Amino acid sequence: MNSALLELAQVGIHFGALKAVDGVDLTIAPGERCAILGPNGAGKTTLFNAITGMIPASCGRVALAGADITRMAPNLRAARGIARTFQITNLFFGLSAEDNLLLAARGLGRTKFSLFGAGRARDDERQRVADALDKCHLHQRRSQLVKELSYGEQRQLELAMSLTSAPRLLLLDEPAAGLSPAERGVMADVIRGLPRSLSVILIEHDIDLALGLVDRVVCMYQGRVLVEGTPSEIRRNPQVQEIYLGRPRHA
Structure with missing residues (x-):
């Protein structure tokens, strides 16, 4: 029996020759907390749009609790338990x-x-x-x-x-954007206190905040999944460090 709440299989969103999302595979378990990280233009919000149906997927499959919702309208996806x-x-x-x-x-x-x-x-x-x-x-x-x-x-x-x-699945697109440090702390407490029956996918540019709230991290780059792992694994990953900090001059 399939226990995944959300499954993306080779999902892509193309605007002409531009592949804003390019063959993404992603599985979210019930109650899981997952962060999607990446620089501006990596395709994070566009991926959210594919999940919610605001932009139809150009290719691939989106499934919620085993049911194919790839061509389903946004309001029907919301009625099935997706919120953002x-x-x-x-x-x-x-x-x-x-x-x-x-x-x-x-x-x-x-x-x-x-x-x-x-x-x-x-x-x-x-x-x-x-x-x-x-x-x-x-x-x-x-x-x-x-x-x-x-x-x-x-x-x-x-x-x-x-x-x-x-909802069964909550998508948070930069919930701490524009907040003061004190307000970020309150927002973190709110997200941390959400019931574990609710799956959460989080996009956040504050890496320290995001890594402190999730079980797993997916890092995107140029529309694709570059690497995924636990927060501690992502902190140590040299590819992620290069994307966010740049390659050292002596390298």
């Missing part, structure tokens, strides 16, 4: 944190269009919102307008919104 955050925060700044989460909680349900009416939130929606606020350390800020939150709290809120759909 983005590099750029996208929130409703004139609404409260709680109302942003309620919108997200209803987004995959049949009653989502009742947002334009006077429909009241169901008990299960309220519970999912409360759980997401607690997990992301925002319970005390639930009534605040988003525009009154700090940037770090807005990033926490975006993560909380992704949790309201009760």
Whole structure:
């Protein structure tokens, strides 16, 4: 029996002659924490787009819990348990944190269009919102307008919104980007505290932060997987050191 939650087999995304993602194989187990590292242009976010369906794969296969989702629309993948955050925060700044989460909680349900009416939130929606606020350390800020939150709290809120759909797989695209050292610490605590029933794939340019949060690391370069291993193995890998630090002049 196949126990993998996510499987990518020779997945590629091509823009004409440019192979932004070039034959990537990747397997994520239930509950696994995995970081995808690499310099700008390595294909990390494009790979996320292939997983979520925002950009259809040019070739290869994407499977979730054994089911082929390669040609499935993004909303159907979300309904099957894939959630993500983005590099750029996208929130409703004139609404409260709680109302942003309620919108997200209803987004995959049949009653989502009742947002334009006077429909009241169901008990299960309220519970999912409360759980997401607690997990992301925002319970005390639930009534605040988003525009009154700090940037770090807005990033926490975006993560909380992704949790309201009760996903099985969460993709975090640079969750600590633009945060102060103190805010990065809070974000790390939030990610570290996520339940182990949830698989997480993390893109992050702060290597020390990323390596402290995951079980396994995949390093990409020019659209391909260059190397993968444990955080300690990646720290010692000379290829990874060369990509991030450059080749020594005496080499």
